[in-house]
Amino acid sequence: MVDQTLIVLKPDSVKKNLVGEILRRFEAKGFVIKKLKMFTMNKNEAERFYSIHKEKPFFNELVSFITSGPIVAAVIEGSDAVEKVREIIGVTKPSEAAPRTVRRDFGTSITQNAIHASDSLESFIKESKIIFD
Secondary structure, three states, X not given: OEEEEEEEEOHHHHHOOOHHHHHHHHHHOOOEEEEEEEEOOOHHHHHHHOHHHOOOOOHHXXXXXXXXXXXXXXXXXXXXXXXXXXXXXXXXXXXXXXXXXXXXXXXXXXXXXXXXXXXXXXXXXXXXXXXXX
């Protein structure tokens, strides 16, 4: 099934000039970039984006980090996009991510883990509206 999902290259990826390399990995796996946007998220957008984590102790750290510099957001399209993209990026903690995943290769901590990807169709719809509408 061909569907879409959202990826967000976090400020650490942009600062390290990894945007092209990370996007290339998705294109190499057959994904097509449908929308692309570079901007700095404001606090209100970040709080809405991470609202699912509002009651968790790391919420403020997430908001602070995602607003600390430019990000690159992309809607990408491909077969089983949500599931396959999650495999390509790896688990949240870079040291526990599988070899050759984005987070294993480029992440340095749970927060500074290079990339965010929607974890479901519902998350994709909510998150992409915050970024692209």
